[in-house]
Amino acid sequence: MKKVLVLSASPRRDGNSWTLAQAAVAGAREAGHEVEFAHLNDYVQGLFRDCRTCRDATGACSVGDRYDELLLEKVVPADGLVVATPLYWYGMSGALKTFYDRLFCHTSGSAPDGDAVVAGLTGKKVALLISCEESYRGATLGLTAQFQELARYLHQDLVGVAVGVGNSRGEVRSDPSLPLDQAADLGRRLFDIRVTDYRIDTERSNRVWAGRTS
Template identity: 35%
Template sequence: MKRVVLLSASPRKNGNSDILCHAFIRGAEEAGHTCELITLYEKKIGFCRACYACFKTGRCVLNDDMAEILEKVQDSDVLVIATPTYFLTMNGMLKTTIDRFLPKWQELGGHDVYLIITGHDSRSGLKLAGDELRAIFENLGNQIKGIIWGENVWQKGEVLNTKAMDEAYHAGLGI
């Protein structure tokens, strides 16, 4: 049994990225794994101030929800990163969260990582976000196990009944 942590950067409750996370969770739980969905819009996450105090202490000086998020990410076996695309890349909520990985960046490797990327574009328009996230998480020492592309979706719920739903479910089931 593996511990799965999903970070959803959807700013909309039950938006397309969240919906795909729930499909992934359904598959993973059916396979016997435990899952925790962290919806970033519900968290208080400040911007990195580049003070680098964390290099000395291993903790960020900002008093927000990132310490808890980092602990859960560290303790997981499988990490799922879900984001809508904004102007061809991950949204600011996810980028801010990743920037705040700095205090523990050397301890965030060894995970199997799945990416869920949604947006109104076809895959060619979502590709930059996938490439960037792949580079970031591989640089941290993780292995990208799969990318689920929620293509051509804009309005909340448009991802329902698409092949991405099946892909997310089967990715979770196949952990």
């Protein structure tokens, strides 16, 4: 059994990102994992600032919200992270961008808890769920690429991306591409999906799936 955190980065609690996130929760629980769900807006209120001016006397971040609680008690202990976000201006939601911006406060050389946070962030399996009203696939490519780079930088595996098209609350349920099934499958197989990133000098056999003969 693994620990999975499903994080909804939309300010709406019953919108399309929430709907995708709940599908991932169901899939991960079906696989027998310990699953926790969190609304990002319950924890992140303050923007990233200048650490040289806003650290307290102990060196800790002094932004007065629940970011530290989210990061240290939920994100860091999790083995897998599923992030659901609406597409805002062809990128992630502002709250989610702030979440990643503020990682600097806990991972820089001057952070008092930096080593523990870095150790807890690395090695995770990550899945991305995107809700947007455009079916044009190019609309979500920038956000997908950004998450690929975030995962690369943090030594995480981005195991998959599911996109649900809809605008009105819960409308992704009507998307004929079945994004809720995709989200549930990502939650279910979060730790089973194989991620490969070959280089020209990577040693590998001529088989992708071990044990398959045809």
